[in-house]
Amino acid sequence: MAPVASSEFAPSSQLASTLDPSGIEPAATVSTFLYARLHHFSTVCNAMSAEHAASFVNEVRRMLTEAVQKLGGEVSQRRPDSILAVFNNKPDEKPNHAQRGLHAAILAVHDATQLAQVVAARPEFSGLPMLTLACGVHLGVAELSRRGSGKVHAAGEAVEVARLLEVTAMDLGWSVATSAATRLASAGRAEGGRIGSVSLPDNSFIDIVEVTGLMPRKGSSTPPRVFEMLRESLRHNAQARKRTSGAAAPGHSHSPSLPAQQAAAASGMHFLIEGYRVLRKIGEGGMASIFLAQAAEGGAPQVLKVMRLEKAVEADGLQRFIQEYALLAQLDHPNVARIFRQDFSVSNAYIAMEYFPQGDLRARMKAGNIDTATALSYIKQTAAGLGAIHDVGIVHRDLKPDNLMLRQDGSLALADFGVAKQMSMKITDTGDGDIVGTPYYLSPEQALGQQVDARCDMYSLGVLAYELLTGRKPYHASSAQELLHMHVHAPVPMLPPQLAHLQHVMESMMAKDREQRYPSARLLLDDLAQLGV
Template identity: 35%
Template sequence: MHRILVVDDEEAIRKNIERLLSLEGYEVATAPNGQHGLVIARSMLPDIIITDINMPGMDGFAMLDAIRHHPELDRAIVIMLTAADERDSMRRGMRLGADDYLTKPFRREELLDAINSQLKKLARFNREKDNAVAKATALTEEKTREHFREQFAGSSFPASQFSGYTPDGSSGFGVSLPPESSSTQTLQATVMFADIRNFTTMAERLSAAELAALLGRYFELACRPVVAFGGTHLKMLGDGLLALFEEDAQPQEDALSHAQRALAASVGIQDAVGSFKQWVQEQYGQRGLPSFSVGIGLHSGEVTLSRLGGMDSPEVTALGDSVNIASRLQAAGKELGWLVVASIDTAQLAGECLRHGRQELVSLRGREKPVAACEVLGISAVPSLQQTHPPFKYDPASLQAAAVQNSEMTARAAKEALKESLWSLQSGSFQSMQQSFRGYQIIRKLGEGGMSDVYLAFSAAQKSEVVLKVLRTSLSNDAEMLRRFIQEYAVLANLTHHHVSRIYDQGFTDDYAYIAMEYLSGGTLKEEIRGRGTPGNSFTGSPAQVHGRVIDLLRQITSALNAIHKLGLVYRDLKPDNLMFRSEGGELVLVDFGIVKNVGEHTVGLMPERLVSTEHGQVIGTPYYVSPEQATGQEVTHRSDFYSLGVMLYEMLTGSRPYKGDSLNELLARHLHAEIPRLPPEHAIFQMLLDSLMAKQAIDRPADAMGIWRGLDILANKTGSLPKARID
């Protein structure tokens, strides 16, 4: 979620902007002047600052100058508000480093366009930043390996010396094979790969010394449970941690299996992270860091340990599909919202002591077939470690030295990469989205929204044109946005209905999440309503013809709602924009299921508990169409969708929306308190249905979609309209 600070001495402007942006999903703070705004900015570290110029005390110019000279705020986007005749002010602000200007008074669309434009620039910077940090961190691992090869050449670890491995072939450090062993060894083991989430954001907001201190302390805590439960070949890879839990050649009675030990170590890491968060908050609470969290992937199978440099080489590399799967399961956990992800192979070896949540077939990068995996919630009935498995013997001082060395080098590399990334952005040397995209040939961009970009593409699999909705996963740390995106696929994949958009595919690349769905070429219902009065428009003609068209459209929409409500879902954003035609004059289809809410006992696929949830008091939906309960942030039901349907009924008949307002608050107040509007005499036959749908109290609206359908049948008989849509 992007953070926006609004600074203006006029309270009405502040509140209106705050409410508008909050409805769009932004985290918003406000301040009445520059001095107060600067204090909040230092604490909040906003992505965007929207500020007036003329304010008492510190004006917008002075605040902008202070921001551009502040080491943690200098990259914040600043949009300044100015009067139409203040060209000198505009030039002065641009010289001080303003990114954009809005002229008062401005419309909602103008504000959102300005924000979206600036966020695209920020997104490009973040993409380059993440890539640069990853590359620079990888370059430190060879230096780290060389350091520990020399430092620990004579140490007496049970498995000898430190050496290197990363899943992509670069080097880190860990424990090697004994000198007398062969150059390769194959064993059964559980691989654990842990990675700090949002690491790049932390690297951006902390100094190199602070970042090194954070990493060093974390690795000391994280390594303890790994070592205690017999983890070997322990390697720190930048901000990642790799360990193997080997199968016992002669297991003792009641000893933990290698999968159980790996799971116990993973739970131990998460317990350590829980207490570590408090330390991070105490040290850097005012720095705007994301909540510290660690993702872990686990997989059990065959692993090959190899001396890539020959028998005399101290460096051992773990090879095999098991290592790659563990690493990529960890990465997949980000999209799934799981902290610990275990393959079904690991879960089965762990047995009944594993407490798990949802199970999924997870698509992993570089693999044709998905991997069955589950969310790890905990592990129970673990015997005393001393009774079941001797603790791994290690030198705490050496392990601490390893953590410090890795942390310092990683911190330096990350900070250098950020500098290079900033230069890359400023010089304009970034790349656009590839025209060829995972089996889809991009034809053209259709549009963009708050969550994603939408493209028309040709699908090799479907052999037809499809719509690709693309979310840049590497540009945002907003888990809620990604969850909504994943949810849309989960809903549509389990909902087959002729008035609901068809879904073909979902996938993830390194930088994007995407959904492929049917291409609806007939335009939107909004376009048809706006085109009334033009030749050939379906709302042009006699009242009887208009009534027939409206009844037919309502039947199609009600049919879609009936299918959704049967699954215990509430759509929550019913509006003409989200209804499209399959072809000109064709079937009407409901699209965009990003904010569907589960309110029933039915489940959707494997994700019922993950369907988007909202806190009490949060307004969800489009202001012109929200029900009174949505306007006040109260609990929604399927009857909330019926209210939105009533608003659309009025709009289809009259060409205008029932309620308008000079501000967002005024508009929402009309939904709550204004009388239900009266239809003109030529459309009065629909007044009873409109009153029922737009009742202020949800209990007074129709009980279900079938009730609306029966009402439409009565109207059809009165108007002589022939039924076209099906309720099934």
């Protein structure tokens, strides 16, 4: 089980020269930190006799230490199944500690894979989970000092990030997870695979990368088969991790296991999504946080709506969250927001959807200067989107300017189907007597807690249309209860004289008796077409 040998593996510096040997004052130093942990170590150890267990512990110790020492790192903390190592350079040397830290992680995985194969080949261990190594590598600032024993002690944010990346690697089924900045500092030595983003306890984000191989130095004499062997070890270790944890194959939705959620919580991890670079947080809703993100395959930015699974027990939150994807996945219409993906990642459920750089219609209305032609265009586009969702049996139930999004070209799309239901559902299904929807745009039947259908959205569109055409809401009240009463009993408001030709359209959208409303958005569009608008 000896590690791969190569002239490239010789250390270029020693950490000892960067620290005061007295160790009285810790020094803040930019270093690369490697945290590696062998999973299922205790299970295998407990299945062995005392003699074999002692030999196994020594072999694991060698495996975790040797790669670090070969690459000029020092062990800061060591436990039977894990190691924290520090890589640094002398002050007068060109920094290459990121290269060496990642290199050491790759070698450690190679050794761990060989050890796992030897253990798995023994009949008495055939029913045990496969040994796998997870590594986190991060370059950053930490406090380094020496204790009386001469051993280096490391503490600080960079150390904790390395530990967090090990948990991330474990949860995602990667062998080595590193921050994107650390891989960049390795000057091309580490091959990158999948990407993701993880938030830190302070809610800042770092981009992460899966390490899939080691690239040779320019002019290297190491045979190509060595590098392929290392890649294969990384692949084999990652596959074994996924088989052991029961993780779903890439591209398939899966619900994370309880241990994965517990590990994430124990690490202080707030947010982890594979396959996306999170650019920034752009909003917060009742159940979900909203982020702007870049998919690994590139293309236009996307919006991630992310809900922590711990919120799923609240008001059927997870069911409603997933339902948003299930409903919209049926549609492909220019006036309905596009949904790209719905999945689970560790302790979160998320939906990746279209990003609207121009924001929502509410912001556009606040800016003013919406002429009649533009207002009618928005009304017709909204009606077209409603027609599309009604055709597949969906009632939006919360139509308002905040849920109508604008693209760069000015086109409009329906979004936020978080409270949408199939037409057979009643509004009170979301809670005992709870009213769902925004009171300014709520239909009379919603206000009364009655069964809803497509005509509910037609009423809300009428309220929106009046506001777009006149610049003011049709009803104003001092309380939500009074406003709801007006939706049920107040007469349909009159449009100004210059828009009188549209009054019958308004009456057919906002009729208190839904039997007198447009039964479909298509009939509304036909009426507007006959009026030449």
